[in-house]
Amino acid sequence: MIRQSITFIIISLVIFGVLYPMTIWGVGKLMPNVSNGKPIIIEGKLKGFENIAQEFSSENYFWSRPSAVEYDASSTGGSNYGPSNEVFLQEVSDRIESILQSHPEKTKAEIPIDMVTASGSGLDPYISLESALFQSERISNARSMDNDQLKQLILDHKEAALLGLFGPKDLVNVLKLNMALDNISPSLTNN
Structure with missing residues (x-):
């Protein structure tokens, strides 16, 4: 034995x-490109990583999901707080207040859940289609662009679940969407 x-x-x-x-x-x-987060290099300059979230805080850009690790790829992970934890509830409440300040036309009930909760890795490069559409009015106002044009850009960057089966459907890669946004309407500020 x-x-x-x-x-x-x-x-x-x-x-x-x-x-x-x-x-x-x-x-x-x-597969070095995939295992390194799929770097996006344009004209010899690193713009970011397709598979690793980065923070966007300007009113001119789509915001990424909150990160429990401050978008630090060297220390991935979630907060591990349960849904009734006081610290977690305060963080979510603070995020809601911040979002409502930047989106005064919206209500608390309209805020998509992925805009106020961090992912398990803290580095999710995607937001839901709902979150992208939620932010469109703020961005169109900040960039003085047509909101319908911006919504079409969002829909053009919608990605389906893997093989149509695995994972959530209707996701948008924030970095790729923001890069496409700069291609049609250059921003005066970065990040």
């Missing part, structure tokens, strides 16, 4: 402590 347990432990350590990490490392080396 003890011999079987020790054998199981050794086999598990080899599989999960050596073989699995080496396999993941090897796959990452085969």
Whole structure:
């Protein structure tokens, strides 16, 4: 019995402590662009990473989901606060107040949940289509552009669930949307 347990432990350590990490490392080396967050480089300049969220705080841009790690890719993770935790409730309340200040025409009930809650990784590069549309009036006013044109840009950047089955549907990559926004209506400020 003890011999079987020790054998199981050794086999598990080899599989999960050596073989699995080496396999993941090897796959990452085969696809360096994907494993590095899919950097977006334009005219030799790094604009950001397609798979890693970054903060946008200007009124001229779509805002990313809140981040529990301040958009620091070296320390991913969520806050791990439960829905009844006082700190979590205060953070959400503060985010709601901040959003309502920038969107005075909206009500608390209209705010999409992903605008006030961080993702599990803290680095989700996507927002829901609902969140992007929610922000359109603020951005069209800040950029003095037609809101219908902006809504069409959002719809043009909508991404479906993987294979139509896995994950949420109707997501928008914030960095790619903001880059497209700058292509049609250059901003006077960055971020």
